[in-house]
Amino acid sequence: MSPLFTPITAGAITLPNRIAMAPLTRARAGRTHIPNALMAEHYAQRAGAGLLIAEATMVSADASAFTGEPGIFDEACVAGWKGVTDAVHAKGGRIALQLWHPGRAAHSLLDGGRQPVSSSDRAIQGDTIHTPDGPKPYEVPRRLDVTELPGIVDLFVEGAKRAIRAGFDGVQIHGAHGYLIDQFLRDSVNDRTDGYGGSIENRARLLLEIVDAVSAEVGAGRVSVRISPLVAYNDIRDSQPVALVEYVARELDARGIGFLEIRHGDQSLPEEQAVGAAARRSFRGPLFLNGGFDAVSAAEAIASGRGDVIVFGKPFISNPDLVDRLRTNAPLAEVDFSTLYSPGPKGYTDYPALDAVTA
Template sequence: MPMALPPSPSPMPSLFSPMVLGALELPNRIWMAPLTRCRAEDGHVPGALMAEYYAQRASAGLIIAEATMAMEGHSAFWHEPGIHSQAQVDGWRLTTDAVHRAGGRIVLQIWHGGRACHPLLNGGRVPVAPSPIAITGDTVRTPEGKQPYVVPRELDDDEIPAIVEGFRLAARNAMAAGFDGVEVHGANGYLLDEFLRDGSNHRSGPYGGPIAQRARLLLEVLEAVAGETPLMGLRLSPLNSYNAMADSDPIGLITWLARRLNDLPLAYLHLMRGDFLGRQQGDVLSPAREHYRGVLVSNMGYDATEAEAAIAAGAVDAVAFGTAFLANPDLPARIRRGAPLNEPDPATFYSPGPAGYTDYPTLASV
């Protein structure tokens, strides 16, 4: 059964109002959120199937491509793409060329999996993290089936500059691959988020303790990336408990970050407003809107009606849609026409091949 789109005024003038983002002119405020799909080829190389998938969704105001390995040896999803080799750069060029030919705009989310990585995905390498605290209550997909997460190795302070350099080179490679910019992944319990939140960062020294020190790695990465790309975004999730994450003061964390990010050449802040698992509650959008002076994009659980109202009220500047875009390559057209939405198939979210990936129908094909 198609998933009905809630009744709403057409044509939703706020959602379909153009906006300028750096040098980009976006035709609408319906962004595509980064969605891990595990369709990369051997060597974490993006191929023609991924190019087809993203080109199908080129009508988004902006596509944020999926979490992509900034550096070798830190895989957390088995078949996720990378941007640290020439083959990966060449593979991503298939996608950026296809999206641009279709009239779209696309940025790459660059990422380090941190403690969410697993030795079976990385040639036996033990994952790294701010503190030796394992993810609990979940498993990771590996070539040997689902496995529990392992206790990560605590990074030494003198290893951290190499992490920063890895992000910098990833941004440079993204530009060589033809992306319009990059989004730094600081969310969802991966390395940068692990440093930010006190539930996973128990270290002392310059990268642990108060917020200003826990945020130091993120800020160093942003400063490095800014020198390599004309457009830089950042994704944060201060409430999300996915990957066994928590923070004692998520509102204080986002408030401090929102103020501090004004000092950086950030094109937008992409904020996940809630918690996948419903464990942590709170309003992180209001302090972000109050203290951050740039473009604010929100994500998680919006339908078109709520997104239109939030933009019209000035609460956010755009909304990033996840599973709705996954199952509806022509999502903006469906929203404009008030058409029903395809229902996403969770069984094919991470499976190989085109099924549940490039075969969702468009309005023109039904």
């Protein structure tokens, strides 16, 4: 039997298989940012995954980068997510919530006129953001004062507490893809000269403060972290990605978190494999790998010890029964990219399971 279908314990969560669903922003929560019955159906359809990691979720009502992403910033959000977690648990699934602040990837037209914030005043270059007034250049962010950073930590703590009340089995702290925490981690954005800039230790300080504070509230075994040291999305890079991963992974290992996820651009590239190897050396807990895997390469990565769980993104969009399809080597349905962010069920809950296709 493929190692993909063996159980594993990640902190406080036992996974029946080693196939996780990536946090995939689908913008179905609408302008209220409150999760709904359509989202509950979507996640329940995919409950066969060893773990569902729910999409990037706003820890603050004024921290939006997409129209329609969900939030976890008030009790209405808790009630909405409770419908999702109940539906997943009724199908025997497990689900964690990804806690997220976009930082400079937000826009004032999405956030009540508020200027985006970041580690520095460097704007995202070479891209536009979709707003209610159409595509716009990214704005110059406001540099967060050091006195404001405890408030950022508190946003993640309160979000984590609400997530557990909403029935999630755990939380993931989004430290990847050029969003706020990553804007502190990587040195192409972070040019600070205080205790949160300069050295790797300083740039990782905010992430680790968030991990410590969230762990103190919900337990380290229910906390995970995602980082993407080589993913250039949102105009971000780092001059020493391997060293950054080694330090962050070592510090997270010492804190005993549930798991660490490495988001690769393409896991087959030598530079991405070097980053993954650095994480494997420094983090002794379950290591989740994400980025361009298929059934064969996923099984090989687990069998060789490179990783412990493989996270699939796009295949889960169009294959709600992905685990069964991988188990039986069945063909995979293709994604309709035109419906990724459109409202309603089309391209969201209407992808059929294989047994419906072949009936």
